[in-house]
Amino acid sequence: MSVWDTLVGQRPAIRALDEAARGQGMSHAFLFTGPPGSGRSNAAVAFAAALQCEQAGCGTCHACRTVLAGSHADVSVIRTEKLSIGVDEVRELVRRSALAPVGRRWQVLIVEDADRLTEQACNALLKSIEEPSERTLWMLCAPTVEDVLPTIRSRCRLVTLATPSAADVADFLVATQGVPETLAAHAARASQGHIGRARALAVDEATRNRRRAIVSLPMRLTSLGACLGAATNMHDVAKEEAEAITSELDVKEKADLDASFGVVERGRRPREYSPALAALERGQKTRAKRRVLDVVDRGLMDLVSVYRDLILLATTGQAAAGLVNADMADDLERLAQVTTPESNLARIDAIFAAREQMLEFNVPPQLALESMMVALQLPQRP
Known part of the structure; x- marks a missing residue:
């Protein structure tokens, strides 16, 4: 048992x-980069545990266990459920970075989704990274080096994580979740190397059913009406799904706010309560928006896997074992007969264009999905 055991298929980085x-x-x-699901933040936390450990990451000592549990006094993690990480959050981290560590080793500050830092937040972070305190260590996580400002990434040591192989992910699922090998192999292929997604697919039938509904969409896009209906449904x-995830948390946060201002006990609202409630509601609205985008984005990647399989079938004739969606090989064979590799590449481009419209240009998801589905429409049979 060591702190590195949670990192799947990352031997060079480990x-x-x-x-x-x-x-x-x-x-x-340090700057940790790698595709979604490769374990960037897990690698940063494991490294933080190794730095606090007298044995460089034994996984069993008090330091290792508290870091991995998120309760170590000298390891701080900033993560956001909003669309961006603002300057106020970063300033608090910078203030903390100037303090001496409580223990005898390192003060570690981990920024997940460093690609979501606003320009002001980056500027606030830069000086602290340029002139760190003696025993302060920064760890930033982002999909690629291009997602971080050159002035920041040039001051970091780069740690690149790879997409783990399907075999590595399947072995991990069998070992940690106890699922059957067949189900683990299916989840590993369908997740395309995303560890969290693979775990959800392996243990939750509802998640598998939602994915099955998404990957079956290309077969039904035979008319304009079907395309618009598919966009609305998606x-x-x-x-x-996003509301199911956030609604319970929203209620808890509102109850905590009411309790902190004494609204429940005293039955009246102090003057400061209304601004605090408004700020909470804004944050919850932003979080809900991101959740919707995250769920849609996951669906888009599932759609890409279908067209990737079609191109593979058409260009190599490879057997079902090489497909991401091997369980729907018959449907893919039929689709491959009425499409071409060139048209399917164009469909993949349309999916990524919709993704960019939503994530980068704030286009309403419904509109972006409608435009995308029309571009995915199957050719009319003569």
């Missing part, structure tokens, strides 16, 4: 981080 934890190639700032399902 070797580099283990050497750094033992004093070889240490830096004051958007509605995303909203329902």
Whole structure:
């Protein structure tokens, strides 16, 4: 048992981080990059545990266990459920970075989704990374180096994580979740290397059913009406799933706010209550919007896997074992007969265009999905 056991298929990165934890190639700032689901934040937390451990990551000592549980006094993690990380959150981290660690080792500050830092937040962070305190260590996580400002990434040591293989993910699921090998293999393929997604697919039948509904859409896009209906359905399902995730948390946050201002006990609202409630509601609205986008984005990647499989079938004739969606091989064979690799590449481009419209240009998801579905429409048979 060690702190590195949660990292799947990342042997080169583990070797580099283990050497750094033992004093070889240490830096004051690290940038963890890798595709979604590769375990960027897990790697950062595991590295933080190794740095606090007397044995460089044994996984069983008090320091390792508290870091992995998120309760270590000298390890701070900033994560956001909003669309961006603002300057106020970063300033609080910068203030904390100037303090000496409570223990004898490092003060570690981990920023998940560093690509979501606003321009002001980046500027607030830059000076602290340029001139860190003696025992302060920064760890930033982002999909690619291009997602972080050059002035920041040039001051960080880069740690690149790879997409784990389907075999590695399947072995991990069998070992940690106890699922049958067949189900683990299916979840590993369908997740396309995303560990969290693979775990959800392996243990939750509802998640598998939602994915099955998404990947079956391309077969039904035979008319304009069908395309518009598919867009509406995909958007509605995303909203329902996002609301199921956030509604309980929203209620708890409102109850906590009421209790902190004494609204429940005293039956009246202090003057400061209304601004605090308005700020809470704004934050909840932003979080709900991000949740919807996250669910839609996951669906878009599932759609991409279908067209990737069609291109694979048409260009190589590879058997079902090489497909992401091997369980729907018969449907894919039929689709491959009425489409071409070129048209399916164009469909993948349309999916990524819709993704960019929603995530980068704030286009309403319903409109972006309608435009995309029309572009995915199957050719009319003569």
